Amino acid sequence: MANYSHSRLSTFEQCRYRYKLQYIDRVKVDVPTTVEAFLGDLVHRALEKLYVDLGFQKMNSEKEILSFYDNLWDREWTDSILIVKNEYRAENYKKMGQNYISDYYTHYHPFDQMTVIGIETQDMLTLPDGNKYHVRIDRLGCRGSTYFVCDYKTNSRMKNKAELDEDRQLAMYSLWVKNMFPDAKKVVLLWHMLAFDKEAVSERTEEQLEKLQQDTMKIISELESCTEFPTSVSGLCKYCSYKKICPSFSHKVELEEKMLKKFKEDDGVKLVDEYSKLLAEKNMIENKAGEVKADLVEFARQKEIDMVYGSNEKASVKEYKKIVYPQDKEKITRVLKEKGLYDENSMVCYSKLNSKILKNDIDKQIIGMVEEEKDYRVSLSKKP
Numbered sequence: 069m070a071n072y073s074h075s076r077l078s079t080f081e082q083c084r085y086r087y088k089l090q091y092i093d094r095v096k097v098d099v100p101t102t103v104e105a106f107l108g109d110l111v112h113r114a115l116e117k118l119y120v121d122l123g124f125q126k127m128n129s130e131k132e133i134l135s136f137y138d139n140l141w142d143r144e145w146t147d148s149i150l151i152v153k154n155e156y157r158a159e160n161y162k163k164m165g166q167n168y169i170s171d172y173y174t175h176y177h178p179f180d181q182m183t184v185i186g187i188e189t190q191d192m193l194t195l196p197d198g199n200k201y202h203v204r205i206d207r208l209g210c211r212g213s214t215y216f217v218c219d220y221k222t223n224s225r226m227k228n229k230a231e232l233d234e235d236r237q238l239a240m241y242s243l244w245v246k247n248m249f250p251d252a253k254k255v256v257l258l259w260h261m262l263a264f265d266k267e268a269v270s271e272r273t274e275e276q277l278e279k280l281q282q283d284t285m286k287i288i289s290e291l292e293s294c295t296e297f298p299t300s301v302s303g304l305c306k307y308c309s310y311k312k313i314c315p316s317f318s319h320k321v322e323l324e325e326k327m328l329k330k331f332k333e334d335d336g337v338k339l340v341d342e343y344s345k346l347l348a349e350k351n352m353i354e355n356k357a358g359e360v361k362a363d364l365v366e367f368a369r370q371k372e373i374d375m376v377y378g379s380n381e382k383a384s385v386k387e388y389k390k391i392v393y394p395q396d397k398e399k400i401t402r403v404l405k406e407k408g409l410y411d412e413n414s415m416v417c418y419s420k421l422n423s424k425i426l427k428n429d430i431d432k433q434i435i436g437m438v439e440e441e442k443d444y445r446v447s448l449s450k451k452p
């Protein structure tokens with residue numbers, strides 16, 4: 069049995085290769101702190117102080133909390149913190165954090181919306197399969213038998229309803245709340261979207277939570293039995309610290325590290341450039357051949373001949389009847405089946421069959437009849 073967290077499962081879902089590096093091989097890489105993470109951490113710590121002090125009957129003024137945040141910023145900021153959006157400076161981000169705290173303070177002062185039960189709560193939820201799920205709640209509160217799992221978000225994008233209703237992280241925490249606090253009749257998932265001074269809320273029914281728990285255990289079981297860890301390139305790659313050793317990006321990183329003038333000397337660059345040029349020429353030739361073929365047909369039609377002679381070869385131009393089927397094949401397939409004509413007129417769909425064989429999702433006799441070989445697909449796309 070092992071411990072799992074939301075970020076561990078999300079990593080597996082997003083990119084298995086990264087999951088392997090991070091959680092199985094435990095490869096150590098220099099992970100630069102991004103300014104967004106730095107800002108988020110400091111805002112969390114300022115709001116944590118606000119509520120911890122309130123527990124000791126100390127009400128900080130807005131100025132005191134802002135000064136706490138400013139001091140943290142000035143003490144902990146280093147130039148190694150990464151600003152990806154380089155049109156902005158550290159000062160811009162510092163000000164954003166000040167605004168988040170200030171808006172929050174004005175909105176919720178005197179902070180009596182709920183009884184605070186836990187701040188930065190850390191515990192483990194035991195799943196029915198014996199595995200444990202890490203629970204970390206920014207602030208847990210209650211009003212009577214309604215409990216609130218509160219999360220501070222410093223994202224510059226508002227979460228939409230569908231995202232809230234599908235969010236696994238807080239929903240899993242609500243399972244823990246229900247276990248720990250049997251008087252909890254209702255658990256509200258509450259995201260403080262600090263950049264917008266807005267609350268985003270969602271709730272789950274018992275059935276949804278049961279399904280979520282089952283789905284979570286399913287991912288864990290998939291992850292534990294996983295033997296293939298391919299890369300999965302997505303928009304999230306730009307935040308991945310393993311790019312330098314990732315097969316989908318290491319060549320790009322290597323090129324970026326080379327001097328620009330040496331760039332073209334790289335064999336990989338030459339090969340991709342040549343391959344891309346040849347494919348472009350092939351497309352052009354195919355298009356041109358299509359046009360010449362149409363001209364040939366027209367030539368033969370006008371001359372009412374069916375053989376056109378060139379210097380070394382001749383072209384036969386014969387009219388034939390081409391059958392055009394309706395886009396929607398369902399009806400014709402049904403009629404073929406009804407008339408008992410389907411089997412003799414249908415073909416095996418090899419791409420479907422391949423996928424079933426690869427997933428071991430077909431009769432063993434079929435699997436025994438085929439062999440697996442390694443092959444490569446090479447496809448070109450624009451560089452990110």
Ligand code: SF4
Pocket residue numbers: 083085086299300301302304305308309310311314315316317
């Ligand atoms: S860079 Fe992208 S594809 Fe490569 S390991 Fe990271 S997340 Fe996966």
